[in-house]
Amino acid sequence: MGFKKMKKLVILGGGTAGTLMANKFRKALSREKWKITIIDKEKNHYYQPGFLFIPFGIYRKEDVIKPKRAFYPKGVEVLISEIDKVEPDKNRILLINKQIIDYDFLIVATGSEIRPDEVKGMTGKLWRKSIFDFYTLDGAIALRDFFNQWEGGRLVVNIAEMPIKCPVAPLEFLFLADDFFKKRGLRDKVDITFVTPLSGAFTKPVCSEVLGGTLEKKKIKLETEFAIGEVDNKEKKIISWDEREVPFDVLVTVPTNMGSRAIQRSGMGDELNFIPTDKHTLQSKSWENIFVIGDATDIPTSKAGSVAHFEGEIVFQNMMDMIAGRPPSASFDGHANCFIESGSGKGMLVDFNYDTEPLPGKFPIPVIGPFSLLEETVTNHWGKLMFKWLYWNAIIKGREIPFVGAEMSMSGKQIPKDIKNNPNIVNN
Amino acid sequence: MSTATIAQKTIEIDQEGFMKDHTQWNEDIARELAKLEGIDELTDPHWAIIRLMRKEYEEKGDGPSIRRLTKESGVPIKELYQLFPKGPAKKAAKIAGIPKPTGCI
Numbered sequence: 001m002g003f004k005k006m007k008k009l010v011i012l013g014g015g016t017a018g019t020l021m022a023n024k025f026r027k028a029l030s031r032e033k034w035k036i037t038i039i040d041k042e043k044n045h046y047y048q049p050g051f052l053f054i055p056f057g058i059y060r061k062e063d064v065i066k067p068k069r070a071f072y073p074k075g076v077e078v079l080i081s082e083i084d085k086v087e088p089d090k091n092r093i094l095l096i097n098k099q100i101i102d103y104d105f106l107i108v109a110t111g112s113e114i115r116p117d118e119v120k121g122m123t124g125k126l127w128r129k130s131i132f133d134f135y136t137l138d139g140a141i142a143l144r145d146f147f148n149q150w151e152g153g154r155l156v157v158n159i160a161e162m163p164i165k166c167p168v169a170p171l172e173f174l175f176l177a178d179d180f181f182k183k184r185g186l187r188d189k190v191d192i193t194f195v196t197p198l199s200g201a202f203t204k205p206v207c208s209e210v211l212g213g214t215l216e217k218k219k220i221k222l223e224t225e226f227a228i229g230e231v232d233n234k235e236k237k238i239i240s241w242d243e244r245e246v247p248f249d250v251l252v253t254v255p256t257n258m259g260s261r262a263i264q265r266s267g268m269g270d271e272l273n274f275i276p277t278d279k280h281t282l283q284s285k286s287w288e289n290i291f292v293i294g295d296a297t298d299i300p301t302s303k304a305g306s307v308a309h310f311e312g313e314i315v316f317q318n319m320m321d322m323i324a325g326r327p328p329s330a331s332f333d334g335h336a337n338c339f340i341e342s343g344s345g346k347g348m349l350v351d352f353n354y355d356t357e358p359l360p361g362k363f364p365i366p367v368i369g370p371f372s373l374l375e376e377t378v379t380n381h382w383g384k385l386m387f388k389w390l391y392w393n394a395i396i397k398g399r400e401i402p403f404v405g406a407e408m409s410m411s412g413k414q415i416p417k418d419i420k421n422n423p424n425i426v427n428n
Numbered sequence: 429m430s431t432a433t434i435a436q437k438t439i440e441i442d443q444e445g446f447m448k449d450h451t452q453w454n455e456d457i458a459r460e461l462a463k464l465e466g467i468d469e470l471t472d473p474h475w476a477i478i479r480l481m482r483k484e485y486e487e488k489g490d491g492p493s494i495r496r497l498t499k500e501s502g503v504p505i506k507e508l509y510q511l512f513p514k515g516p517a518k519k520a521a522k523i524a525g526i527p528k529p530t531g532c533i
Contacts, residue, residue, distance in 0.1 A: 241505055
């Protein structure tokens with residue numbers, strides 16, 4: 001009957017964040033005292049940063065899929081099932097087969113998904129014929145097939161609304177498209193327009209300026225503050241809520257991103273099904289024995305694998321504190337680190353947090369690098385490709401990355417003179 | 429940090445012109461800020477949205493997204509764009525004297 005005393009940790013979602021949590025906690029918690037269960041409806045793990053490369057024939061399907069099981073640690077119960085809902089007031093989860101799973105601690109890592117159905121007309125008769133997404137594997141493959149036979153015309157890339165997973169991905173897509181059509185000798189026949197709800201190319205001022213300049217250099221048109229209201233399938237145009245129109249021959253949409261429908265069924269989410277989360281402790285704002293990690297949170301930082309990795313250290317420390325009867329001691333700073341593929345075999349790198357926007361400099365070691373922040377270099381491009389190796393071999397296994405800590409470092413960063421005194425840009 | 433004098437009152441604003449301290453706000457300031465945003469007259473539907481923005485900010489510490497705004501106010505998105513052209517959540521936040529909603533970043 002000793003089993004009755006076993007404590008239970010349940011991890012909801014076996015993607016990047018959930019898997020790295022399972023690995024960290026299985027190593028730290030005694031198997032006699034703690035049962036760890038991970039629940040996910042999918043058997044496959046997708047390397048989502050790789051989807052971006054598929055339309056351009058750089059990666060194939062095989063490069064981005066591996067079985068999830070290969071990354072779960074031994075000694076963890078794995079349930080492959082959709083859940084009906086979480087009942088956080090009862091500390092339990094109902095699976096769709098009515099099975100009840102209870103927990104002492106819950107880590108929600110249910111991610112986000114695209115919801116093209118949120119925009120009127122998006123999934124109409126042109127869907128996957130002239131309208132594509134690259135945030136799903138099927139979408140990326142359909143777009144590759146389309147590009148392979150396309151002879152040119154108006155390519156429109158549109159972000160439906162913020163926030164989106166990996167906010168730099170649409171820009172990378174544009175840079176790679178420019179490269180792809182140049183190589184095919186079609187660039188003069190392809191008119192590329194980036195249509196965004198933001199007021200510039202990116203969310204943060206210095207970065208937005210650099211990236212905006214790159215767009216201009218590559219002759220990519222920019223249409224800002226465009227909030228899409230509708231897709232006209234008949235006349236092939238997108239229409240904003242304030243009645244501006246942009247015609248297209250092919251529309252690449254980054255649809256509305258929303259949290260899991262299971263979160264909605266559980267009544268735990270906001271209007272986008274993201275879970276209100278303390279941005280420093282990463283605890284649910286409503287239930288202290290529930291932590292939220294990765295894309296599932298509503299915290300104001302990027303939805304990205306690097307963020308999940310940094311958050312992992314914080315969630316780990318804070319839950320261990322609570323298990324030991326101490327208040328949570330670790331505080332997340334919003335640290336994000338993203339390689340941006342900029343075409344022609346070059347890449348950029350941005351490193352930022354809640355208070356400090358992406359700045360130029362060297363990373364991770366001051367002066368030496370080897371990576372350059374906010375600047376196009378060949379080394380950064382190799383960093384991006386290396387990231388895939390790091391992802392499969394370190395990140396989802398919950399290991400640390402040399403020189404790169406959960407807390408963002410100011411060393412190596414240069415603060416441009418004209419913004420040095422501006423409190424909005426550097427607050428620490 | 430910069431300051432601006434609006435409706436004879438000195439207010440603190442950020443780089444993009446959002447008020448730093450919503451308690452410095454009053455209705456005259458709102459009318460002036462609206463003019464700067466190209467809205468010459470604030471009608472009843474404008475005021476309803478402005479009050480909702482302030483209420484949400486006071487309760488949650490953040491202004492609502494456009495989705496939340498349409499859900500809470502019952503005003504369709506299209507009409508919100510007619511009231512506050514270009515970016516209703518952003519523009520209404522500015523006029524309501526609250527910081528830029530984080531959903532707008």
